[in-house]
Amino acid sequence: MTSILRYLWGLLFRIFPCPTQTGLRRIGTPMRDSPVLVTCNFDLTLRRLRRALRGIDAWLLVADSKGVNVWCASGAHELNARTVVAVIKTSGIGDLVDHRTLVLPQLAGPGVRAQAIEKQTGWTVAWGPVRMTDIPRYLEHGIDAPMRRASWSLFERLDTALGSLFPFLLCGALGFALFGRGLLVDYVVVAALAFVGFFTIIPWVPGRLGLARALVVDLVLGGGLLLTELTLHNPAPRPRADWIIAMVLVLLYGGEVGGIASNLKSDLDPFMARLGMKKIGNVAFAGTIRTDLLNGWRRLVLDPTRCERCGACQAVCPQGVWLTPADSVARLVNEDACTGCTACLRQCHGAAIRAHRVDETAAGGRSAL
Numbered sequence: 624m625t626s627i628l629r630y631l632w633g634l635l636f637r638i639f640p641c642p643t644q645t646g647l648r649r650i651g652t653p654m655r656d657s658p659v660l661v662t663c664n665f666d667l668t669l670r671r672l673r674r675a676l677r678g679i680d681a682w683l684l685v686a687d688s689k690g691v692n693v694w695c696a697s698g699a700h701e702l703n704a705r706t707v708v709a710v711i712k713t714s715g716i717g718d719l720v721d722h723r724t725l726v727l728p729q730l731a732g733p734g735v736r737a738q739a740i741e742k743q744t745g746w747t748v749a750w751g752p753v754r755m756t757d758i759p760r761y762l763e764h765g766i767d768a769p770m771r772r773a774s775w776s777l778f779e780r781l782d783t784a785l786g787s788l789f790p791f792l793l794c795g796a797l798g799f800a801l802f803g804r805g806l807l808v809d810y811v812v813v814a815a816l817a818f819v820g821f822f823t824i825i826p827w828v829p830g831r832l833g834l835a836r837a838l839v840v841d842l843v844l845g846g847g848l849l850l851t852e853l854t855l856h857n858p859a860p861r862p863r864a865d866w867i868i869a870m871v872l873v874l875l876y877g878g879e880v881g882g883i884a885s886n887l888k889s890d891l892d893p894f895m896a897r898l899g900m901k902k903i904g905n906v907a908f909a910g911t912i913r914t915d916l917l918n919g920w921r922r923l924v925l926d927p928t929r930c931e932r933c934g935a936c937q938a939v940c941p942q943g944v945w946l947t948p949a950d951s952v953a954r955l956v957n958e959d960a961c962t963g964c965t966a967c968l969r970q971c972h973g974a975a976i977r978a979h980r981v982d983e984t985a986a987g988g989r990s991a992l
């Protein structure tokens with residue numbers, strides 16, 4: 624019963640942490656040559672990972688991420704080299720296997736510095752795929768380009784909608800239950816339709832940023848509701864609280880959808896940085912490399928003389944920004960797609976990648992400083 628409740632909490636309230644026990648787990652019947660995988664201690668991730676690894680024999684190290692998923696925890700540096708080193712040392716995994724290769728989830732790149740793990744433990748880090756469902760194929764055949772690219776398929780978007788919708792739906796429903804019972808059912812229907820519709824059609828909505836796209840969705844939604852009201856019910860409709868709240872929620876969500884999907888650029892953080900807002904809680908805005916990259920105040924620059932051709936930048940970039948051809952230094956091939964996650968900067972062996980400040984006052988445009 625407790626397990627089902629925890630599952631439902633993780634599924635429907637995943638914007639909140641849901642920690643599970645850290646340490647070593649056996650998947651199948653692992654042997655001394657079985658792979659060693661690392662993950663976070665977010666309950667839902669662990670459940671889904673176990674399902675994805677069905678039929679595989681592996682050792683799984685669950686590192687402390689404060690009960691948050693890999694992408695968010697590594698972005699906030701809650702999942703980091705220290706927490707991974709801690710689970711390596713305390714789990715006794717070194718006595719159970721004959722090799723020293725650790726597979727990290729690719730989306731841990733912004734937070735877990737592989738070189739620090741290698742230096743402190745003697746283990747070698749291999750970067751796994753973005754999606755856990757690709758792990759069996761990765762273990763069988765190794766990594767390929769599609770496994771490294773972050774995606775946001777319809778299923779993933781609807782899954783996100785489910786996890787995000789519920790707390791908002793519940794708060795709004797409670798409000799209507801207390802203060803406007805007549806609109807409760809209407810609100811639930813409109814808000815659910817708005818969220819699911821937004822996440823379903825977002826790839827095809829015009830606009831470069833999530834907020835702009837949310838505005839378009841809101842206009843369509845508002846227009847549709849107004850039309851329905853005019854034709855079916857009321858020839859002179861007045862603004863309705865259920866519509867307004869649902870539309871505001873979509874807008875709020877649109878503003879931060881880039882912070883949720885690993886393949887979209889955040890709108891909220893660079894906007895806050897432009898306002899000069901430094902921090903809310905433990906989330907920093909102004910002065911971070913991420914927001915500077917997103918605002919165009921910095922750009923990625925490669926010093927080819929320092930490149931050690933290690934391939935780490937290509938291995939951790941979920942956007943395919945870097946190419947590391949064999950026997951050649953790295954190349955920036957798709958800079959516009961950069962979401963500023965900072966994984967390449969953190970993992971670069973030779974400190975060859977820098978985020979240089981851009982002087983916008985330089986004559987003739989921008990120049991890297």
Ligand code: SF4
Pocket residue numbers: 923939940941942943944945960961962963964965966967968
């Ligand atoms: S190029 Fe941009 S998106 Fe890719 S790893 Fe570096 S910071 Fe992240």
Ligand code: SF4
Pocket residue numbers: 925929930931932933934935936937947952953970971972973974975976
């Ligand atoms: S740029 Fe850095 S991470 Fe990329 S191949 Fe060169 S040394 Fe490695």
